[in-house]
Amino acid sequence: MFVVSLTGRPGHGRAAGDPVPTLLEALEGLELPLAPERTAGPDALVLASRGETALEAMLRALEVGSTAVGLGIGAVPGPLPGSVRELSGPAVEAARSAVAAASTTSQVPLAVRAADPRHADTAADVEAVLRLIGWMIRARSRGQWQAVHELREDPTATQAVLAERLGVTQQTVSRAVKTSGWREESAAHPLAVRLLSMIDLTSTR
Numbered sequence: 001m002f003v004v005s006l007t008g009r010p011g012h013g014r015a016a017g018d019p020v021p022t023l024l025e026a027l028e029g030l031e032l033p034l035a036p037e038r039t040a041g042p043d044a045l046v047l048a049s050r051g052e053t054a055l056e057a058m059l060r061a062l063e064v065g066s067t068a069v070g071l072g073i074g075a076v077p078g079p080l081p082g083s084v085r086e087l088s089g090p091a092v093e094a095a096r097s098a099v100a101a102a103s104t105t106s107q108v109p110l111a112v113r114a115a116d117p118r119h120a121d122t123a124a125d126v127e128a129v130l131r132l133i134g135w136m137i138r139a140r141s142r143g144q145w146q147a148v149h150e151l152r153e154d155p156t157a158t159q160a161v162l163a164e165r166l167g168v169t170q171q172t173v174s175r176a177v178k179t180s181g182w183r184e185e186s187a188a189h190p191l192a193v194r195l196l197s198m199i200d201l202t203s204t205r
Contacts (some may be wrong), residue, residue, distance in 0.1 A: 001047065001076040002054035002200065003018045005096035006061050007068045008042035019066055020044050026060040026176060034084045045084045047076065050095035051196035054201075055189060057186065058110065058130065059152075063145065067109070069134075070099025071125065073199045074115025090115030090205045116203040126195035129188055136181045145181035147173055151182060 005044060008019030020038045027036045027046060036046040040088055048054040056072060058062040061069050072095025097177065101111035109120075112127040114120060150162050159177070163170040 001021070001049060001074065001091050002051065002196065003072040003076070003091040004046040004048065004054060004057050004061070005072070005095040005099035006044045006046070006051060007070075007099055008066060018042060018066070020140075022064055023061060023067065023160050026064050027057060030057060030060075032033065032057075033080055035084075039082050046089070047080075047084050047087060051185055051193045052159055053142045054123040054196060055130075059133070059137070061108070062108075062134045063149070065138070068099055068101045068102040069110040070095050070097070071110075071112045072096070072098050073112070073119070073196065074203050096098055107131075108138065110134050114199050114203065115205050119199045119203060122195055122199050124194055126199070129192050133188060133192070135192070136185050141176075143168075143172070147176040148180050148182045148185075151177065151186050155186075164200075 006023055008023070020040055020093060023039070023044050025038055026181050030048075032047060032053065033049050034047050036044055039045050046057050059070050061067050072091045074090035074094050075150060076089045081087060094115040095105065098111040098113040102109045102112070105111065108131040109126065110130055112130065114123040131147055147162060150157065152163055153193045158174045159170050163173045166173065
């Protein structure tokens with residue numbers, strides 16, 4: 001299982017205000033075993049059963065920005081409770097360790113920890129991939145972000161369709177997509193998912 005711990009504590013460019021409502025709104029629509037919830041203060045917790053969903057949750061949190069993201073991979077004892085706030089087990093402890101590490105990272109505040117110590121190196125590998133993706137997300141302009149967001153929502157959409165949705169010219173969309181690094185980022189997603197899934201499927205704790 002995958003536990004994503006999110007914190008909007010100061011130190012990551014967070015402006016005054018509560019980041020959790022925006023985070024929870026961004027996570028809507030994901031197929032999750034339990035609904036994401038605020039845990040305490042500017043913190044939230046997400047439980048995912050698949051690597052693809054865990055990746056999507058982290059990408060959405062990075063797009064929101066001003067948030068430290070910690071991913072823990074490992075066991076979550078069943079049966080599941082009624083709320084993510086009641087979760088326990090190795091994956092939760094790993095997520096707690098990950099978000100603590102992410103909170104001390106100034107550039108891309110994201111960390112990955114595996115509950116099974118045998119997978120420490122693989123967790124470091126996927127963390128490196130995700131931080132590169134996070135750097136690309138942080139570097140995007142608003143126009144680039146809007147184009148990428150639409151592409152992530154509808155990967156088959158043509159540039160003409162995207163231009164109509166965004167109220168800009170097709171040339172503007174083409175330029176935004178080319179300079180956003182989206183194609184390079186999306187090419188790295190399958191690698192991240194494979195690494196995440198490998199840790200999850202072969203963990204003993």
